[in-house]
Amino acid sequence: MPLDNPRSDFSNWYSEILLRAKIVDIRTPIKGSNVLMPNGYEIWENIKNFMNIQFKKTNHKNAYFPLFIPEEFLEMETEHFSGFIPEVAWVTHVGDKKLNKKVALRPTSETIMYHMYAQWIHSHADLPLKYNQWCNIIRWDTKETRPLLRDREFFWSEAHTCHASFDEAAVQVKESMMIYQSLFDALCLSYMVFKRPKHDTFPGAEYTIAYDSPLPNGKTLQIGTTHHLSNNFSKAFDVKFLDKDGETKHVYQTSYGISTRLIAGVLSLHGDDQGLILPPIIAPVQIVIIPILFKNKEEEVLNAVKQLENDISSWGYRIHTDLRDQYTPGWKFSEWEMQGVPIRLEIGPRDVQNASTMLVRRDDGSKQSVSLQDLENEISSIMEDISINLKKRADKTLENYMRSANTFDELTNILSNENAIVATNWCNNLDCATKIKENLSAGILGERNDITEKSTGPCVVCNEPKASKVYVASSY
Amino acid sequence: MPLDNPRSDFSNWYSEILLRAKIVDIRTPIKGSNVLMPNGYEIWENIKNFMNIQFKKTNHKNAYFPLFIPEEFLEMETEHFSGFIPEVAWVTHVGDKKLNKKVALRPTSETIMYHMYAQWIHSHADLPLKYNQWCNIIRWDTKETRPLLRDREFFWSEAHTCHASFDEAAVQVKESMMIYQSLFDALCLSYMVFKRPKHDTFPGAEYTIAYDSPLPNGKTLQIGTTHHLSNNFSKAFDVKFLDKDGETKHVYQTSYGISTRLIAGVLSLHGDDQGLILPPIIAPVQIVIIPILFKNKEEEVLNAVKQLENDISSWGYRIHTDLRDQYTPGWKFSEWEMQGVPIRLEIGPRDVQNASTMLVRRDDGSKQSVSLQDLENEISSIMEDISINLKKRADKTLENYMRSANTFDELTNILSNENAIVATNWCNNLDCATKIKENLSAGILGERNDITEKSTGPCVVCNEPKASKVYVASSY
Numbered sequence: 001m002p003l004d005n006p007r008s009d010f011s012n013w014y015s016e017i018l019l020r021a022k023i024v025d026i027r028t029p030i031k032g033s034n035v036l037m038p039n040g041y042e043i044w045e046n047i048k049n050f051m052n053i054q055f056k057k058t059n060h061k062n063a064y065f066p067l068f069i070p071e072e073f074l075e076m077e078t079e080h081f082s083g084f085i086p087e088v089a090w091v092t093h094v095g096d097k098k099l100n101k102k103v104a105l106r107p108t109s110e111t112i113m114y115h116m117y118a119q120w121i122h123s124h125a126d127l128p129l130k131y132n133q134w135c136n137i138i139r140w141d142t143k144e145t146r147p148l149l150r151d152r153e154f155f156w157s158e159a160h161t162c163h164a165s166f167d168e169a170a171v172q173v174k175e176s177m178m179i180y181q182s183l184f185d186a187l188c189l190s191y192m193v194f195k196r197p198k199h200d201t202f203p204g205a206e207y208t209i210a211y212d213s214p215l216p217n218g219k220t221l222q223i224g225t226t227h228h229l230s231n232n233f234s235k236a237f238d239v240k241f242l243d244k245d246g247e248t249k250h251v252y253q254t255s256y257g258i259s260t261r262l263i264a265g266v267l268s269l270h271g272d273d274q275g276l277i278l279p280p281i282i283a284p285v286q287i288v289i290i291p292i293l294f295k296n297k298e299e300e301v302l303n304a305v306k307q308l309e310n311d312i313s314s315w316g317y318r319i320h321t322d323l324r325d326q327y328t329p330g331w332k333f334s335e336w337e338m339q340g341v342p343i344r345l346e347i348g349p350r351d352v353q354n355a356s357t358m359l360v361r362r363d364d365g366s367k368q369s370v371s372l373q374d375l376e377n378e379i380s381s382i383m384e385d386i387s388i389n390l391k392k393r394a395d396k397t398l399e400n401y402m403r404s405a406n407t408f409d410e411l412t413n414i415l416s417n418e419n420a421i422v423a424t425n426w427c428n429n430l431d432c433a434t435k436i437k438e439n440l441s442a443g444i445l446g447e448r449n450d451i452t453e454k455s456t457g458p459c460v461v462c463n464e465p466k467a468s469k470v471y472v473a474s475s476y
Numbered sequence: 477m478p479l480d481n482p483r484s485d486f487s488n489w490y491s492e493i494l495l496r497a498k499i500v501d502i503r504t505p506i507k508g509s510n511v512l513m514p515n516g517y518e519i520w521e522n523i524k525n526f527m528n529i530q531f532k533k534t535n536h537k538n539a540y541f542p543l544f545i546p547e548e549f550l551e552m553e554t555e556h557f558s559g560f561i562p563e564v565a566w567v568t569h570v571g572d573k574k575l576n577k578k579v580a581l582r583p584t585s586e587t588i589m590y591h592m593y594a595q596w597i598h599s600h601a602d603l604p605l606k607y608n609q610w611c612n613i614i615r616w617d618t619k620e621t622r623p624l625l626r627d628r629e630f631f632w633s634e635a636h637t638c639h640a641s642f643d644e645a646a647v648q649v650k651e652s653m654m655i656y657q658s659l660f661d662a663l664c665l666s667y668m669v670f671k672r673p674k675h676d677t678f679p680g681a682e683y684t685i686a687y688d689s690p691l692p693n694g695k696t697l698q699i700g701t702t703h704h705l706s707n708n709f710s711k712a713f714d715v716k717f718l719d720k721d722g723e724t725k726h727v728y729q730t731s732y733g734i735s736t737r738l739i740a741g742v743l744s745l746h747g748d749d750q751g752l753i754l755p756p757i758i759a760p761v762q763i764v765i766i767p768i769l770f771k772n773k774e775e776e777v778l779n780a781v782k783q784l785e786n787d788i789s790s791w792g793y794r795i796h797t798d799l800r801d802q803y804t805p806g807w808k809f810s811e812w813e814m815q816g817v818p819i820r821l822e823i824g825p826r827d828v829q830n831a832s833t834m835l836v837r838r839d840d841g842s843k844q845s846v847s848l849q850d851l852e853n854e855i856s857s858i859m860e861d862i863s864i865n866l867k868k869r870a871d872k873t874l875e876n877y878m879r880s881a882n883t884f885d886e887l888t889n890i891l892s893n894e895n896a897i898v899a900t901n902w903c904n905n906l907d908c909a910t911k912i913k914e915n916l917s918a919g920i921l922g923e924r925n926d927i928t929e930k931s932t933g934p935c936v937v938c939n940e941p942k943a944s945k946v947y948v949a950s951s952y
Contacts, residue, residue, distance in 0.1 A: 095562035
């Protein structure tokens with residue numbers, strides 16, 4: 001059955017496809033605390049697998065730190081935590097007994113991780129220390145929740161590293177950016193890399209690098225961040241080491257993270273009116289086989305299908321054969337298209353006779369008969385081509401939302417009429433940023449970090465000539 | 477540096493090795509809520525990987541259900557939850573606001589999973605439904621905590637399946653037993669499979685199958701359980717389906733689980749005075765290479781080591797080369813022995829000349845020079861042999877704790893002098909079980925399910941002639 005909502009009606013399309021494609025079910029008793037269904041769970045696992053390979057290559061270690069954070073830890077870093085405090089969930093009772101001290105559920109893990117780092121790091125030989133954790137995070141947002149975009153419980157990866165100097169931490173920031181960009185590229189995302197303005201830097205960080213991707217409604221979605229923390233946190237948590245020069249120093253730190261929000265970005269950016277289109281690297285099923293059965297020819301088709309399944313599986317693909325007999329082939333085609341499976345193979349008696357199979361691409365719907373002899377090579381090259389095509393389309397989406405403005409009138413005019421990402425000029429003054437925010441409900445994403453750009457004029461708000469080229473958009 | 481505590485002093489050995497081998501660090505602010513360190517985390521990931529392959533083969537789907545459980549759900553199943561209630565952690569506040577209704581952190585997920593199952597299952601075509609979740613579980617035990625054995629936060633896998641009939645659920649119980657036994661065998665564990673007596677059956681279950689492994693102190697450790705739930709839960713949660721015969725029926729269910737406690741069993745059973753001995757399948761590092769450097773010969777050795785590392789890695793092993801120059805080879809030998817790495821390779825100038833390497837097995841300490849030409853085959857056969865040897869030794873450990881008693885005096889005599897697993901006879905009457913528990917601090921594990929056994933006499937407590945052969949032990 002086709003979707004009720006076209007993708008142009010993004011909000012309803014998004015809600016419908018999450019449930020229909022078995023990504024998320026929100027019919028749970030507590031809002032914002034949802035079921036990650038099998039396809040959603042496996043997409044996250046595939047992202048984890050990709051990341052863990054990158055982490056291993058770059059000498060990161062995975063570990064797991066407690067969900068429970070004592071109240072005094074959150075109080076230690078009030079500047080850092082002031083934003084989280086209204087969303088912190090507190091455990092006050094166990095059974096029918098009140099605890100002496102209430103305990104927080106982690107809204108982020110700096111405090112507990114750095115408390116342990118202080119016990120683990122003694123000398124320069126213990127550095128660099130590069131730990132990551134995959135875990136559930138609790139932020140009891142009382143505003144409107146949106147599955148994967150704004151959940152009260154969600155999954156993330158948070159890496160926290162320690163180094164002997166500011167510069168070594170800066171090199172680590174760059175390594176994290178390479179890792180993330182390899183992930184985002186594998187997911188065929190279009191994105192821009194920004195250095196966030198000072199007022200939007202992570203509290204406690206020296207600077208913040210952020211990755212923003214467009215959604216089909218023209219808003220931007222932050223899909224990851226990297227922070228250079230300097231030695232601000234290490235001073236608060238007393239993470240010290242004896243350096244080669246015999247002096248005791250505080251370590252320099254970085255942290256970086258991605259979350260299940262990234263899935264929302266991928267699904268939204270690539271989907272269409274028929275449903276999801278999944279990048280091959282994360283698709284739970286990469287290839288689906290649909291047998292086309294005719295009376296008295298069932299056996300030869302089913303035998304050929306079985307053989308095909310074994311072969312393709314041995315080539316290393318995640319494959320599924322849909323043998324359900326209560327559905328027609330046509331029904332199955334829509335079902336697997338809706339779930340975003342990159343390649344569909346159809347096999348009927350004529351294909352068996354010709355030692356071939358009909359291959360249908362999800363990204364462009366094109367069909368071709370492929371001889372079984374060529375199939376391994378064809379699949380490999382088509383999978384690559386699907387990724388290239390998705391990336392190209394995503395980049396086009398981003399391009400379509402790009403505007404530029406040299407005056408406040410131009411900026412106002414654009415953002416009152418559409419969601420867009422507007423290149424403009426800004427004096428780096430908070431007052432001007434606030435004026436944009438209050439008048440246009442849009443934020444300054446920052447200066448591009450992936451390309452070098454110069455301002456094209458004075459500040460769009462105050463006309464101060466010393467200005468930087470920045471981007472302004474409405475964000476999720 | 478050698479361990480401070482020999483394995484015969486099990487309790488101290490266990491605490492020391494967890495920290496020294498980077499399995500668990502308990503120096504956290506809240507007791508029972510620990511850090512799973514890199515080696516502990518990776519062992520758990522390796523167990524997950526093994527299980528996920530089995531789950532995939534048998535058509536289980538992984539999903540993730542919320543951490544938060546509403547109070548009314550726990551009240552629905554009071555019989556089932558009465559045991560958990562004193563350990564349930566309650567979230568009552570968010571930020572500085574009190575919630576209208578307090579919310580529990582999952583002590584187990586039946587309620588939330590079955591609430592969703594009722595929405596997903598409509599007809600026999602939706603069955604069987606076989607979902608598993610890997611998640612953190614909260615049981616705020618106020619008694620003494622023990623890392624991995626009794627934590628307030630721990631990880632587990634819980635599978636929950638639904639079927640059209642009691643018999644189909646019984647077949648699923650058997651499938652779960654095959655999966656678990658393949659895991660326990662891969663972990664080289666010795667274990668017995670029991671059908672628990674009625675008074676120790678999981679509340680709400682028709683029957684419970686449990687797997688018990690010995691610890692080095694002669695106590696037994698339950699390392700997994702499988703439950704046939706009949707339609708008891710489906711009636712409470714109204715999980716119904718339209719059967720082929722046109723009738724609406726409640727589904728029949730099973731559930732089964734393993735937890736991070738299993739790691740405690742594996743580490744304890746195989747370790748020795750030098751530290752851990754890890755079964756190859758879960759070892760974070762399966763092979764460690766230690767270069768033996770002499771002046772002016774460094775380069776040829778390091779080149780050979782690099783080549784060796786590449787080759788072994790391409791054969792599919794998890795390999796690490798210890799290039800740290802602040803430690804002697806001897807120091808490194810003990811360090812990696814302590815961490816339980818199955819195979820150590822030493823390479824010095826003479827080995828390079830002979831195109832060979834010294835291979836040392838962790839399980840029996842034996843050394844042999846192996847020519848590089850034979851190395852791939854040798855490693856493969858030695859890895860297999862290590863698994864066989866560990867399993868043999870584990871079975872011997874179990875055998876050593878086995879006793880039998882035909883009278884209460886004999887039973888008392890054995891259990892007052894040692895921790896042992898005693899085969900005896902029992903009338904299946906709760907009074908007699910209680911007498912054993914109160915007098916001997918030991919429980920009835922049940923009748924063996926992996927072998928068929930007959931009673932060897934009347935009930936050891938009351939002399940009732942109609943008795944079953946059961947096993948009595950003190951358990952963790």
